[in-house]
Amino acid sequence: MGFLARLFGKVDRKVTIAMCGLDNAGKTSILTFLKKGDFSETIATMGVNYEILQLEKLKLSVMDLGGQEVFRQFWSAYIQKADILIYVVDSSDIVRLPTAKDLFMKVVRSLPNENIPILILATKQDLPQVSSLAYIIHLFQLTSMFERTVHIQRTSARTGLGIYEAFQWIHDQVMQAKEKRPKRKPAVHSIFPHPG
Ligand SMILES: Nc1nc2c(ncn2[C@@H]2O[C@H](COP(=O)(O)OP(=O)(O)OP(=O)(O)O)[C@@H](O)[C@H]2O)c(=O)[nH]1
Ligand SMILES: [Mg+2]
Incomplete structure (x- = not known):
């Protein structure tokens, strides 16, 4: 059984995820870890890398967007289709953290709605x-993004640190959203005559 498959139950929901962040941030490595349960070397994503991660209860359709500058202009079209956004930051690339933040703000502004x-x-x-x-x-x-559901998690695609927890969080978000979905009104067949 795969790393993700162990986390969840039967497939009953498809979730589309847009994954972005600067080039070299570590996006594809995280996905590779999820698929293989181990670290593997990656090559830079040219455009977009689609991954389907089928869990027992959840089918994740992940759009892993190449982070090089030339590809960023195309992100918005993918982000429009997302149910969940994953933004990956290379915590060791301290010099580019402000650039990562500016890009993050831009991505958040391009999300189709505040509930993502x-x-x-x-x-x-x-x-x-x-x-x-x-x-x-x-x-x-x-801390000032009150109107949004935001979670930050430390991860490592070398050791697997935090990756389980990160996807557990996604799972919980999807399940909570499902519970909140309005239930169909039950048909009411009154046994009492209509008053008046
Ligand atoms: N030490 C360490 N290296 C990592 C980790 N994750 C990724 N790397 C390395 O960082 C480099 C970039 O990783 P990728 O996963 O290809 O980065 P990316 O965000 O997909 O990059 P683009 O496809 O260009 O957008 C590779 O050399 C990886 O081996 C990590 O958790 N720890
Ligand atoms: Mg990549």
Whole structure:
């Protein structure tokens, strides 16, 4: 049984995820870890890499968007189709953190609505010099995003740190949204005569 398959029950929902972040952030490596349960070397994504991760209860259709500048102009079209956004940040790339933040703000603005859950993966946590989570939360102004559902998780595609938890969070969001869906009104067959 696959790494993800162990997490969940039977497939009853398809969820579309847009995954973005700067080039070299670690997006494809996280997906590869989910598929194989281990770290594998990747090559830069040219355009978009589609992955279907079939869980028992949840089918994740992931659009892993190439982060190089030339591809970013095309992100918006994919983001429009997303139920969930994953934004990946290389926690060891401290020099580019402000650029990662600017891009994040732009991506959030391009989301089709405010109900889309946002998962930020502060990845490459296995490396020695990484930004603190508190700094990323501060820089990305996450505490002021009241109107959105935002979660940040430390991950590493080298060790698998946090990847289980991150997708557990996605699972919980999907299940909660499902519970909140309005139930069809039951047909009421009154046994009492209509008053008057
Ligand atoms: N040490 C360490 N290296 C990582 C980790 N995740 C990714 N890398 C390395 O970072 C580089 C980029 O990883 P990718 O997953 O290809 O990055 P990406 O975000 O998909 O990049 P684009 O496809 O260009 O947008 C590769 O050399 C990976 O091996 C991690 O958690 N730890
Ligand atoms: Mg990639």
